[in-house]
Amino acid sequence: xxxxxxxxxxxxxxxxxxxxxxxxxxxxxxxxxxxxxxxxxxxxxxxxxxxxxxxxxxxxxxxxxxxxxxxxxxxxxxxxxxxxxxxxxxxxxxxxxxxxxxxxxxxx
Amino acid sequence: xxxxxxxxxxxxxxxxxxxxxxxxxxxxxxxxxxxxxxxxxxxxxxxxxxxxxxxxxxxxxxxxxxxxxxxxxxxxxxxxxxxxxxxxxxxxxxxxxxxxxxxxxxxxxxxxxxx
Numbered sequence: 001x002x003x004x005x006x007x008x009x010x011x012x013x014x015x016x017x018x019x020x021x022x023x024x025x026x027x028x029x030x031x032x033x034x035x036x037x038x039x040x041x042x043x044x045x046x047x048x049x050x051x052x053x054x055x056x057x058x059x060x061x062x063x064x065x066x067x068x069x070x071x072x073x074x075x076x077x078x079x080x081x082x083x084x085x086x087x088x089x090x091x092x093x094x095x096x097x098x099x100x101x102x103x104x105x106x107x108x
Numbered sequence: 109x110x111x112x113x114x115x116x117x118x119x120x121x122x123x124x125x126x127x128x129x130x131x132x133x134x135x136x137x138x139x140x141x142x143x144x145x146x147x148x149x150x151x152x153x154x155x156x157x158x159x160x161x162x163x164x165x166x167x168x169x170x171x172x173x174x175x176x177x178x179x180x181x182x183x184x185x186x187x188x189x190x191x192x193x194x195x196x197x198x199x200x201x202x203x204x205x206x207x208x209x210x211x212x213x214x215x216x217x218x219x220x221x222x223x
Binding site: 036038041042043044045046049095096097098099100101 | 151152153156167213217
C-alpha cells in the first residue's frame with residue numbers, strides 16, 4: 001500500500017474553505033485516493049475518491065496533483081458539523097487501511 | 109442514509125463471558141467488514157467477507173470469529189471476553205468488492221467494555 005502523510009491537526013474558521021493536504025509520494029498507477037471522515041464516536045463516512053482527475057461532489061472537492069504524489073481535500077464552506085478526523089487512503093479498490101488522519105476543528 | 113445496524117450499542121461484561129456482536133444491513137451488499145478502534149486511535153480491519161460462507165482475517169490479528177450464513181447478517185463472536193478486548197467495534201458493508209467506487213457504509217458501532 002502507498003503510505004500517506006497527513007498533518008495531525010488543522011483549524012478552520014466557520015464559513016471558510018478547509019484545505020486538507022495529503023502526501024502519497026509512493027502511489028502506484030492503479031491506486032485510487034479515497035477520503036473518509038469520522039465524527040466523534042460515529043462510524044467513518046465516505047466523502048470522495050479519485051484516480052487522476054479532480055473530482056467534486058456535494059460534500060467536497062478533491063484536487064490531485066499531476067504527478068499524483070499529493071492531493072488536497074477541499075470543504076468549500078466549513079461548518080461546525082465538519083469537525084471530525086479526516087482520513088486520506090490510497091489503495092487499489094478493495095479493503096481500506098485507515099491511518100491516523102487529520103483532526104479538523106472548525107471554530108466559530 | 110445507510111441501512112446498517114449494530115447491536116448492542118454499548119456492552120459491559122465480565123471476563124470469561126461469551127459475547128456476540130450483531131451487524132445487519134438491508135442494502136443487499138455482498139461485502140461486509142469488522143473494524144476495531146481504540147479511543148483516539150486508528151481503525152484496524154479485523155475481519156471481512158465477500159459474501160455468504162466467505163470469511164477472511166483482516167490486517168489486525170483478533171481472537172474474535174465471524175460467520176456469514178446470510179447476506180444481510182455478519183455477527184462477531186468472542187468465546188471468552190478479556191479486558192484486552194475492550195474497544196469499539198465497527199461494522200461496515202460495501203456494494204461491490206473491487207469497484208473503484210469502494211464506498212463503505214458504517215454502522216454506529218458497539219462500545220465493548222470487559223471488566
